[in-house]
Amino acid sequence: MLLSPNAMGLRLRIGLYLTTGAIAAFLLLPILFIVLLSFGSSQWLVFPPPGWTLKWYGQFFSNADWMDAALASLKVAVLTTVCAVALGLPTAFALVRGKFPGREFFYALFTLPMIVPLVIIAVAVYALFLKLGYTGTLFSFVVSHVIVALPFTIISIINSLKLFDQSIEDAAVICGASRLQAVMKVTFPAIRPGMMAGALFAFLVSWDEVVLSVMMASPTLQTLPVKMWTTLRQDLTPVIAVASTLLIGLSVLVMLIAAVLRRRNPASA
């Protein structure tokens, strides 16, 4: 039988495994490559590099432009996370607990920003802020990022809220807690993994967002991806490899945290 590897025939099996190995390597290649290059000594991105150095990291961290961009990225991502969770939490409660007509419709509405191409959201929001005179402000960055981060937050909170048995909360109410107390002391701790996962997604979406950010950016305010984008259009300096490595590093870190959370609460993420 073809589906069990032992019965597959040696040549077919080896062929399949080699193909898969190559595809997995293909998936890993650009990521490893860029991390290695950020430590390479050659200005011209020669590989393998003639020597190893930290000078590109030095250049990155001593350059005010790059540091400002990294800091702006962090600021925007944190604010986006806070806003997305603050807006997503009541929404998830309404969609899971509420009994009202059109919940399907509202769910579709809230996930719409995941479906509409980013470029179109970017252009539309850009037009709005152009009219309001808000382009290039922190406000415009955060608002545009929240639009695309919100669906991720809502979905992961919905998932954990659906797993939580509301009769436990009701029990707390019967035992004399007010509804608010019960939600704060019983429900929130129980759905925390889902909230954390939602927050992590929001952070990651904002941290890595290019298209919206490029439209919102101004010479005085740009995030790391925007700075990378504009630099990339001039040359391929290894400093971009450093910035890329930092982006990769933070993504991996956030992913690991999410994995730990998932292990603690299998269905929350």
Next chain:
Amino acid sequence: MAGQVKMAAIPPGSPANAGGGAARASAGSDSKAAPMKRDNQTALRWRGARNLIPALLFLSLFFLAPLIGLLLRGVLEPTPGLGNYEQLFANSAYARVLFNTFAVGGLVTLISLLLGFPLAWVITLVPRGWGRWLLSIVLLSMWTSLLARTYSWLVLLQATGVINKTLMALGIIDQPLEMVHNLTGVVIGMSYIMIPFIVLPLQATMAAIDPMVLQAGSICGASPWTNFFRVFLPLCRPGLFSGGLMVFVMSLGYYVTPALLGGAQNMMLPEFIVQQVQSFLNWGLASAAAALLIAITLALFYVYLKLQPESPVASSTAR
């Protein structure tokens, strides 16, 4: 508690037309007595809906309104009418953009399906530990910064890049291949990005296939190849279809990778939209192109949803 019983007795289908009753809608409404039946009825119908208001307000103000505004500009600017849409299809340069968008989308979908299939298959075949490692690689590449990966391909594919140098050193080619700032670059870079979106749904589909069915096939005398093509592949079809459709839809709307790895010759719709807005301030044409892209995206997504009937909200109704 008496109020609660009373309210439960109200038939859920009866019309709720109490003026202003929705304002009273609140999660705690069932603890109140029922001085006004109709208000409570409305409150019951809209229980918990108040929690939607913050996000709904946000989304209407910053997402829906701008989006509708944009779509309107497509038929209002520079002069009211369908002139922008006419241009989009009549002008051969613009029509070429449309053609490119679909050609790249189709090609990327095909390649990522071809590469994603064996990967998803092996993940289901190998022991769980190995499968988990392979899945982690897929997830890692999915969550790694898009810009970082695109930059990496830019460096890898350039004329003096590793790939060209290796191929030349091996004597396979004697002149560097032009793999970037053209169609090749876009297709390589985008297929790379899309593979995870094929592997994840496909692997889920494959894992759910009952091995007994395949065993039955082989017991009934099917050769491995027959079993593969007539039993296994048809069972994978839902995953192949939804993954492929998703990737196709996403490819049509991608901006970053085509803009960096592509050339001027093979512009796609998203880049075209940005160019019209930023370089030519031609909001009308850009909006018409955006409307077209949205229409195609939503139509395809509707098909995708039809293939996947499960909705996270619907399944939560039973409590």
